[in-house]
Each structure stands twice: as C-alpha cells, then as structure tokens.
Amino acid sequence: MRVRIAVAVMAALLALYLVFAIRYGLVLLGVGTPVAIGLGVGMLVLPLLALGLTAAELVFAVRAEALGRRLEAEGGLPTEQLPLTASGRIERGAADEVFPTYRAAVEADPENWRPWFRLALAYDASGDRRRARWATRTAIRLSRARVE
CATH class of the missing domain: 1.10.287 (Helix Hairpins)
Known part of the structure; x- marks a missing residue:
C-alpha cells in the first residue's frame, strides 16, 4: 500500500x-x-x-x-525458502544456486509466460535488475499473445 x-x-x-x-x-x-x-x-x-x-x-x-x-x-510462485541477509534481502549465493532450475524451465517451455515470470523473480533475487525487467517484459508479452 x-x-x-x-x-x-x-x-x-x-x-x-x-x-x-x-x-x-x-x-x-x-x-x-x-x-x-x-x-x-x-x-x-x-x-x-x-x-x-x-x-x-x-x-x-x-x-x-x-x-x-x-x-x-495458480500456486505457481517459487516455494524455496532461501536464507535472508540481516536487511531482509535474499542471500545472493542462495539465489544463484536455484537460478539454473528456472533457466532450465524457460528453455523447456520458452513460449509460456509462467517460467519467464519465475525466471524474472530469480534474476531479481540474484540482484540482476536489468535481466529481471527483461524477463518480466517477455512474460508480459507472452501472456498477452497467448489466450488461456
């Protein structure tokens, strides 16, 4: 709010x-x-x-x-409980460890917005804001192009 x-x-x-x-x-x-x-x-x-x-x-x-x-x-948000730093952010090393899972999901289904959005969340958790925005834009584009 x-x-x-x-x-x-x-x-x-x-x-x-x-x-x-x-x-x-x-x-x-x-x-x-x-x-x-x-x-x-x-x-x-x-x-x-x-x-x-x-x-x-x-x-x-x-x-x-x-x-x-x-x-x-849909219950599709990432469920991993990653460790947090003292400031409340996800520890970058832990985020980097789960990142390949999300990248592989996108490679397996590149036309589905859901893996792209989860990849964007992984990029954001890893601190890569530029790629997070790019993946989010891709997810938005795919969701608008595909009526489900």
Whole structure:
C-alpha cells in the first residue's frame, strides 16, 4: 500500500510539474527570440517525454503485478525458502544456486509466460535488475499473445 501511495504522490508531483513547465514553455514561445523559442520548445518536449516514460513504467508495473497475482492464485510462485541477509534481502549465493532450475524451465517451455515470470523473480533475487525487467517484459508479452 505504501508503494501505491508513493506512486500516487509522484504522479501528482509530475502533473504539477507538467502544468508549470507547459505554462512557462508557452510564455517563452511568446517572447519570440530564437533562444526563448528554443527554451520554450525544450520546456514543452522534455516534460511530455517524461510523462510518456512514466506512463510506460506504470503500465509495466500494473501488468507485472497482475501476472504475479495470477501466478500466485495458480500456486505457481517459487516455494524455496532461501536464507535472508540481516536487511531482509535474499542471500545472493542462495539465489544463484536455484537460478539454473528456472533457466532450465524457460528453455523447456520458452513460449509460456509462467517460467519467464519465475525466471524474472530469480534474476531479481540474484540482484540482476536489468535481466529481471527483461524477463518480466517477455512474460508480459507472452501472456498477452497467448489466450488461456
């Protein structure tokens, strides 16, 4: 719940920023000098780019969360009880030990989103966030392409 509140606050702050940036961008365009016009265009384009990227991240998060809930409802989430560090994170060495199991499951059924999502969880537990996002995106793509 705390994450949702934080996302809502950040979205509200982004919306406020967009209002001011667009307003001042239009003011700068109205000045008419080449430098002001360039700055005005920048103040219009960059916030809209930020809005688009933020929207894409929110869509990714919603879809990934939906896949996680679906896999949990099916009883398909990983069941290993891995040791935790003092901070509450999974010990990387333990995560690395179970990782080959999830990679083999993906190799055995590469068109099924479930092994891909479990692989994403394994990447995340191992601390490889870039590959975790890649595997999650693959799982999302496969789940949307395959009606079950």
